[in-house]
Amino acid sequence: MARKRFDTFSLAFLDVMSCGFGAVILVFLIINHATEVEFQNVNRDALSEIRRLDYEVETGDLNLAEIRQAIEATRKRIENAQQRRLTITDTLDTRRDELTLMQAETLARIEHLNQLKTDLEAREKDVERLQAEAEEDEGSNVRVFVGEGDRQYLTGMKIGGARILIAVDISASMLDDTIVNVIRRRNMDEVRQRAAPKWQRTIATVEWLSAQLPLDSEFQIIGFNTEAKPMLPESAGGWLEVSDADALNDSIEAFKEIIPSGGTSLENLAIALGDLSPLPDNVYLIIDSLPTQGTRKPRGSTVSGRQRMSLFRDAISRIPPNIPVNVILFPMEGDPLAAAAYWDLAQISGGAFIAPSDDWP
Incomplete structure:
Protein backbone atom coordinates (compact mmCIF):
# COMPACT_ATOMS: atom_id res chain seq x y z
CA MET A 1 0.00 0.00 0.00
CA ALA A 2 1.47 3.15 -1.06
CA ARG A 3 2.07 5.96 1.42
CA LYS A 4 0.01 9.21 1.10
CA ARG A 5 1.92 12.41 0.13
CA PHE A 6 2.01 15.22 2.83
CA ASP A 7 0.89 18.62 1.45
CA THR A 8 1.45 21.77 3.48
CA PHE A 9 -1.50 23.60 2.00
CA SER A 10 -4.01 20.85 2.53
CA LEU A 11 -7.64 21.36 2.96
CA ALA A 12 -7.49 21.13 6.70
CA PHE A 13 -4.77 23.67 6.91
CA LEU A 14 -6.70 26.04 4.77
CA ASP A 15 -9.74 25.57 6.91
CA VAL A 16 -7.75 26.37 10.00
CA MET A 17 -6.24 29.42 8.38
CA SER A 18 -9.61 30.56 7.12
CA CYS A 19 -11.17 30.18 10.49
CA GLY A 20 -8.33 32.08 12.11
CA PHE A 21 -8.48 34.83 9.55
CA GLY A 22 -12.24 35.08 9.94
CA ALA A 23 -11.87 35.25 13.68
CA VAL A 24 -9.35 38.09 13.29
CA ILE A 25 -11.69 39.87 10.96
CA LEU A 26 -14.57 39.41 13.34
CA VAL A 27 -12.54 40.77 16.23
CA PHE A 28 -11.40 43.70 14.08
CA LEU A 29 -14.95 44.44 13.07
CA ILE A 30 -16.16 44.31 16.63
CA ILE A 31 -13.39 46.58 17.89
CA ASN A 32 -13.64 48.98 14.93
CA HIS A 33 -17.43 49.35 15.29
CA ALA A 34 -17.13 50.32 18.95
CA THR A 35 -14.44 52.83 18.06
CA GLU A 36 -16.57 54.35 15.31
CA VAL A 37 -19.54 54.62 17.63
CA GLU A 38 -17.36 56.23 20.27
CA PHE A 39 -15.73 58.50 17.66
CA GLN A 40 -19.13 59.46 16.32
CA ASN A 41 -20.28 60.32 19.85
CA VAL A 42 -17.12 62.33 20.45
CA ASN A 43 -17.43 64.09 17.08
CA ARG A 44 -21.08 64.91 17.73
CA ASP A 45 -20.25 66.64 21.06
CA ALA A 46 -17.27 68.45 19.56
CA LEU A 47 -19.35 69.55 16.59
CA SER A 48 -22.01 70.89 18.91
CA GLU A 49 -19.37 72.74 20.89
CA ILE A 50 -17.81 74.06 17.69
CA ARG A 51 -21.17 75.21 16.40
CA ARG A 52 -21.87 76.86 19.71
CA LEU A 53 -18.48 78.56 19.63
CA ASP A 54 -19.02 79.58 15.99
CA TYR A 55 -22.37 81.10 16.92
CA GLU A 56 -20.76 82.92 19.80
CA VAL A 57 -18.01 84.15 17.50
CA GLU A 58 -20.51 85.34 14.93
CA THR A 59 -22.61 86.94 17.63
CA GLY A 60 -19.47 88.48 19.09
CA ASP A 61 -18.46 89.83 15.70
CA LEU A 62 -21.88 91.40 15.25
CA ASN A 63 -21.76 92.85 18.75
CA LEU A 64 -18.21 94.06 18.14
CA ALA A 65 -19.29 95.84 14.93
CA GLU A 66 -22.18 97.44 16.75
CA ILE A 67 -19.89 98.44 19.60
CA ARG A 68 -17.39 99.88 17.13
CA GLN A 69 -20.18 101.85 15.43
CA ALA A 70 -21.40 103.05 18.80
CA ILE A 71 -17.84 104.04 19.75
CA GLU A 72 -17.42 105.92 16.43
CA ALA A 73 -20.77 107.67 16.88
CA THR A 74 -19.83 108.52 20.47
CA ARG A 75 -16.46 109.83 19.32
CA LYS A 76 -18.15 112.04 16.72
CA ARG A 77 -20.61 113.30 19.32
CA ILE A 78 -17.71 114.05 21.65
CA GLU A 79 -15.90 115.94 18.86
CA ASN A 80 -19.09 117.87 18.03
CA ALA A 81 -19.64 118.59 21.71
CA GLN A 82 -16.04 119.81 22.04
CA GLN A 83 -16.47 122.00 18.96
CA ARG A 84 -19.69 123.43 20.36
CA ARG A 85 -17.97 123.94 23.69
CA LEU A 86 -15.19 125.88 21.99
CA THR A 87 -17.74 127.92 20.03
CA ILE A 88 -19.76 128.61 23.16
CA THR A 89 -16.57 129.50 25.03
CA ASP A 90 -15.52 131.93 22.28
CA THR A 91 -19.03 133.42 22.20
CA LEU A 92 -19.02 133.72 25.97
CA ASP A 93 -15.63 135.46 25.91
CA THR A 94 -16.91 137.81 23.23
CA ARG A 95 -20.05 138.53 25.24
CA ARG A 96 -17.95 139.13 28.33
CA ASP A 97 -15.74 141.56 26.42
CA GLU A 98 -18.83 143.31 25.03
CA LEU A 99 -20.36 143.44 28.49
CA THR A 100 -17.16 144.89 29.91
CA LEU A 101 -17.09 147.48 27.13
CA MET A 102 -20.77 148.29 27.62
CA GLN A 103 -20.23 148.65 31.35
CA ALA A 104 -17.30 150.97 30.70
CA GLU A 105 -19.37 152.97 28.21
CA THR A 106 -22.26 153.03 30.64
CA LEU A 107 -20.01 154.36 33.39
CA ALA A 108 -18.61 156.94 30.98
CA ARG A 109 -22.12 157.96 29.94
CA ILE A 110 -23.24 158.16 33.54
CA GLU A 111 -20.22 160.30 34.30
CA HIS A 112 -20.91 162.43 31.23
CA LEU A 113 -24.57 162.68 32.19
CA ASN A 114 -23.62 163.77 35.69
CA GLN A 115 -21.29 166.34 34.18
CA LEU A 116 -24.09 167.57 31.92
CA LYS A 117 -26.41 167.78 34.90
CA THR A 118 -23.80 169.78 36.77
CA ASP A 119 -23.33 172.07 33.76
CA LEU A 120 -27.10 172.40 33.39
CA GLU A 121 -27.46 173.36 37.03
CA ALA A 122 -24.69 175.91 36.59
CA ARG A 123 -26.40 177.28 33.46
CA GLU A 124 -29.73 177.45 35.27
CA LYS A 125 -28.08 179.42 38.04
CA ASP A 126 -26.55 181.73 35.42
CA VAL A 127 -29.96 182.15 33.79
CA GLU A 128 -31.56 182.91 37.13
CA ARG A 129 -28.83 185.43 37.84
CA LEU A 130 -29.19 187.03 34.42
CA GLN A 131 -32.98 187.11 34.79
CA ALA A 132 -32.59 188.80 38.13
CA GLU A 133 -30.21 191.33 36.59
CA ALA A 134 -32.63 191.82 33.69
CA GLU A 135 -35.47 192.43 36.11
CA GLU A 136 -33.33 195.00 37.91
CA ASP A 137 -32.51 196.67 34.59
CA GLU A 138 -36.07 196.37 33.24
CA GLY A 139 -37.08 199.45 31.35
CA SER A 140 -33.49 200.57 30.79
CA ASN A 141 -33.56 199.84 27.03
CA VAL A 142 -34.97 202.57 24.85
CA ARG A 143 -35.82 200.15 22.00
CA VAL A 144 -36.94 196.53 22.08
CA PHE A 145 -36.16 193.97 19.39
CA VAL A 146 -37.44 190.40 19.54
CA GLY A 147 -36.27 187.81 17.02
CA GLU A 148 -38.62 185.43 15.22
CA GLY A 149 -40.26 183.15 17.75
CA ASP A 150 -38.95 185.29 20.62
CA ARG A 151 -35.50 183.69 20.24
CA GLN A 152 -32.34 184.82 21.99
CA TYR A 153 -28.93 184.48 20.37
CA LEU A 154 -25.51 183.78 21.77
CA THR A 155 -23.06 185.64 19.53
CA GLY A 156 -20.09 186.35 21.78
CA MET A 157 -20.50 190.00 20.76
CA LYS A 158 -20.99 192.22 23.79
CA ILE A 159 -22.81 195.47 23.15
CA GLY A 160 -21.14 197.97 25.41
CA GLY A 161 -19.11 201.13 25.63
CA ALA A 162 -19.64 204.79 26.31
CA ARG A 163 -19.64 205.82 22.62
CA ILE A 164 -20.89 203.20 20.19
CA LEU A 165 -20.68 203.51 16.41
CA ILE A 166 -22.88 201.34 14.19
CA ALA A 167 -21.42 201.47 10.66
CA VAL A 168 -23.51 199.88 7.92
CA ASP A 169 -22.56 199.06 4.34
CA ILE A 170 -25.31 200.55 2.14
CA SER A 171 -23.74 199.73 -1.22
CA ALA A 172 -25.64 197.93 -3.98
CA SER A 173 -24.13 194.58 -2.97
CA MET A 174 -26.35 194.62 0.14
CA LEU A 175 -29.35 193.87 -2.11
CA ASP A 176 -28.45 190.18 -2.47
CA ASP A 177 -25.82 187.50 -1.89
CA THR A 178 -25.06 186.89 -5.57
CA ILE A 179 -23.80 189.30 -8.21
CA VAL A 180 -26.47 188.27 -10.74
CA ASN A 181 -29.31 188.95 -8.31
CA VAL A 182 -27.72 192.23 -7.23
CA ILE A 183 -27.84 193.40 -10.85
CA ARG A 184 -31.44 192.19 -11.18
CA ARG A 185 -32.63 193.92 -8.00
CA ARG A 186 -30.72 197.11 -8.83
CA ASN A 187 -32.97 197.46 -11.88
CA MET A 188 -36.18 196.93 -9.90
CA ASP A 189 -38.36 199.64 -8.37
CA GLU A 190 -37.53 201.12 -4.94
CA VAL A 191 -40.18 199.13 -3.10
CA ARG A 192 -38.74 195.82 -4.26
CA GLN A 193 -35.20 196.96 -3.54
CA ARG A 194 -36.11 197.85 0.06
CA ALA A 195 -37.90 194.47 0.38
CA ALA A 196 -34.80 192.49 -0.62
CA PRO A 197 -34.25 189.73 1.99
CA LYS A 198 -30.60 190.59 2.54
CA TRP A 199 -31.38 194.27 3.08
CA GLN A 200 -34.20 193.40 5.46
CA ARG A 201 -31.72 191.28 7.44
CA THR A 202 -29.42 194.29 7.56
CA ILE A 203 -32.23 196.51 8.90
CA ALA A 204 -33.15 193.85 11.49
CA THR A 205 -29.50 193.64 12.58
CA VAL A 206 -29.33 197.42 13.08
CA GLU A 207 -32.55 197.30 15.09
CA TRP A 208 -31.17 194.44 17.18
CA LEU A 209 -27.97 196.36 17.91
CA SER A 210 -29.88 199.51 18.79
CA ALA A 211 -32.05 197.54 21.22
CA GLN A 212 -28.93 196.37 23.07
CA LEU A 213 -27.38 199.81 23.54
CA PRO A 214 -26.75 200.69 27.21
CA LEU A 215 -29.02 203.47 28.41
CA ASP A 216 -26.15 205.58 29.72
CA SER A 217 -24.14 205.45 26.46
CA GLU A 218 -23.97 207.55 23.30
CA PHE A 219 -24.39 206.29 19.75
CA GLN A 220 -24.01 207.16 16.11
CA ILE A 221 -25.27 205.28 13.02
CA ILE A 222 -23.32 205.85 9.80
CA GLY A 223 -24.21 204.38 6.42
CA PHE A 224 -21.43 204.16 3.84
CA ASN A 225 -21.15 203.29 0.19
CA THR A 226 -18.98 205.63 -1.92
CA GLU A 227 -19.57 208.17 0.87
CA ALA A 228 -20.04 207.91 4.64
CA LYS A 229 -22.97 209.80 6.17
CA PRO A 230 -24.76 209.73 9.53
CA MET A 231 -28.48 208.92 9.54
CA LEU A 232 -29.18 212.31 11.11
CA SER A 265 -15.50 202.75 0.24
CA LEU A 266 -14.26 201.48 3.60
CA GLU A 267 -11.64 204.23 3.57
CA ASN A 268 -14.28 206.98 3.61
CA LEU A 269 -15.85 205.26 6.62
CA ALA A 270 -12.45 205.23 8.38
CA ILE A 271 -12.14 208.99 7.70
CA ALA A 272 -15.65 209.64 9.08
CA LEU A 273 -14.82 207.52 12.13
CA GLY A 274 -11.70 209.60 12.76
CA ASP A 275 -13.75 212.81 12.50
CA LEU A 276 -15.99 211.80 15.41
CA SER A 277 -15.23 213.72 18.59
CA PRO A 278 -14.51 212.12 20.91
CA LEU A 279 -13.53 208.90 19.19
CA PRO A 280 -15.76 205.83 19.62
CA ASP A 281 -14.76 203.11 22.07
CA ASN A 282 -16.69 200.39 20.24
CA VAL A 283 -17.50 199.97 16.53
CA TYR A 284 -20.02 197.55 15.04
CA LEU A 285 -19.37 197.11 11.33
CA ILE A 286 -22.09 195.46 9.20
CA ILE A 287 -20.66 194.61 5.79
CA ASP A 288 -20.65 191.91 3.12
CA SER A 289 -17.45 192.23 1.10
CA LEU A 290 -14.10 193.93 0.61
CA PRO A 291 -14.16 197.56 -0.56
CA THR A 292 -14.38 198.33 -4.26
CA GLN A 293 -12.85 201.85 -4.12
CA GLY A 294 -10.86 204.20 -1.94
CA THR A 295 -11.59 207.89 -1.49
CA ARG A 296 -12.08 208.17 -5.25
CA LYS A 297 -13.80 206.05 -7.85
CA PRO A 298 -11.63 203.45 -9.59
CA ARG A 299 -10.50 204.11 -13.13
CA GLY A 300 -11.81 200.88 -14.60
CA SER A 301 -15.21 199.24 -14.39
CA THR A 302 -13.91 196.21 -12.50
CA VAL A 303 -11.71 195.70 -9.46
CA SER A 304 -9.57 192.60 -8.96
CA GLY A 305 -9.29 190.67 -5.71
CA ARG A 306 -5.74 191.92 -5.20
CA GLN A 307 -6.86 195.53 -5.67
CA ARG A 308 -9.70 195.07 -3.19
CA MET A 309 -7.27 193.71 -0.59
CA SER A 310 -5.04 196.71 -1.18
CA LEU A 311 -8.02 199.04 -0.70
CA PHE A 312 -8.90 197.15 2.49
CA ARG A 313 -5.39 197.62 3.91
CA ASP A 314 -5.41 201.32 3.05
CA ALA A 315 -8.74 201.74 4.85
CA ILE A 316 -7.62 199.81 7.94
CA SER A 317 -4.50 201.90 8.21
CA ARG A 318 -6.68 205.02 8.64
CA ILE A 319 -8.73 203.64 11.55
CA PRO A 320 -7.50 205.18 14.83
CA PRO A 321 -5.75 202.66 17.11
CA ASN A 322 -7.20 201.04 20.25
CA ILE A 323 -10.77 200.98 18.92
CA PRO A 324 -12.39 197.51 18.92
CA VAL A 325 -14.06 196.77 15.59
CA ASN A 326 -16.79 194.13 15.83
CA VAL A 327 -17.62 192.72 12.39
CA ILE A 328 -20.97 191.25 11.33
CA LEU A 329 -20.36 189.77 7.89
CA PHE A 330 -23.08 188.83 5.40
CA PRO A 331 -20.83 186.97 2.89
CA MET A 332 -21.03 187.95 -0.75
CA GLU A 333 -20.56 185.58 -3.69
CA GLY A 334 -17.22 185.91 -5.46
CA ASP A 335 -15.34 187.45 -2.52
CA PRO A 336 -13.64 184.56 -0.68
CA LEU A 337 -10.98 186.78 0.91
CA ALA A 338 -13.47 188.94 2.81
CA ALA A 339 -14.09 186.58 5.72
CA ALA A 340 -10.40 186.13 6.52
CA ALA A 341 -9.67 189.84 6.12
CA TYR A 342 -12.44 191.02 8.42
CA TRP A 343 -11.67 188.26 10.92
CA ASP A 344 -8.10 189.59 11.08
CA LEU A 345 -9.45 193.11 11.59
CA ALA A 346 -11.63 191.97 14.50
CA GLN A 347 -8.79 190.02 16.12
CA ILE A 348 -6.19 192.74 15.72
CA SER A 349 -8.48 195.47 17.05
CA GLY A 350 -9.78 193.38 19.96
CA GLY A 351 -13.31 193.03 18.63
CA ALA A 352 -15.49 190.08 17.67
CA PHE A 353 -16.38 188.52 14.32
CA ILE A 354 -19.56 186.69 13.34
CA ALA A 355 -21.02 185.50 10.04
CA PRO A 356 -24.60 184.81 11.16
CA SER A 357 -27.13 182.42 9.64
CA ASP A 358 -29.83 183.63 7.28
CA ASP A 359 -32.46 183.78 10.03
CA TRP A 360 -30.35 185.99 12.34
CA PRO A 361 -31.21 188.05 14.31
Missing part, protein backbone atom coordinates in the same frame (compact mmCIF):
# COMPACT_ATOMS: atom_id res chain seq x y z
CA PRO A 233 -27.10 214.86 9.16
CA GLU A 234 -27.22 217.39 12.02
CA SER A 235 -25.35 214.93 14.25
CA ALA A 236 -22.32 214.70 11.89
CA GLY A 237 -19.04 214.53 13.80
CA GLY A 238 -20.81 214.09 17.14
CA TRP A 239 -22.85 211.71 19.25
CA LEU A 240 -26.48 211.17 20.21
CA GLU A 241 -27.74 210.10 23.62
CA VAL A 242 -29.18 206.60 23.77
CA SER A 243 -31.57 207.90 26.40
CA ASP A 244 -32.97 210.23 23.76
CA ALA A 245 -35.64 207.88 22.39
CA ASP A 246 -36.63 210.30 19.63
CA ALA A 247 -33.08 210.56 18.28
CA LEU A 248 -32.64 206.79 18.33
CA ASN A 249 -35.98 206.10 16.66
CA ASP A 250 -35.42 208.84 14.06
CA SER A 251 -32.03 207.35 13.21
CA ILE A 252 -33.55 203.89 12.71
CA GLU A 253 -36.42 205.24 10.62
CA ALA A 254 -34.01 207.24 8.44
CA PHE A 255 -31.94 204.10 7.94
CA LYS A 256 -35.04 202.17 6.81
CA GLU A 257 -35.60 204.71 4.02
CA ILE A 258 -32.21 204.07 2.44
CA ILE A 259 -31.96 202.19 -0.86
CA PRO A 260 -28.63 200.36 -1.23
CA SER A 261 -26.63 201.67 -4.19
CA GLY A 262 -23.13 202.42 -5.45
CA GLY A 263 -19.78 200.88 -4.54
CA THR A 264 -18.08 200.36 -1.17
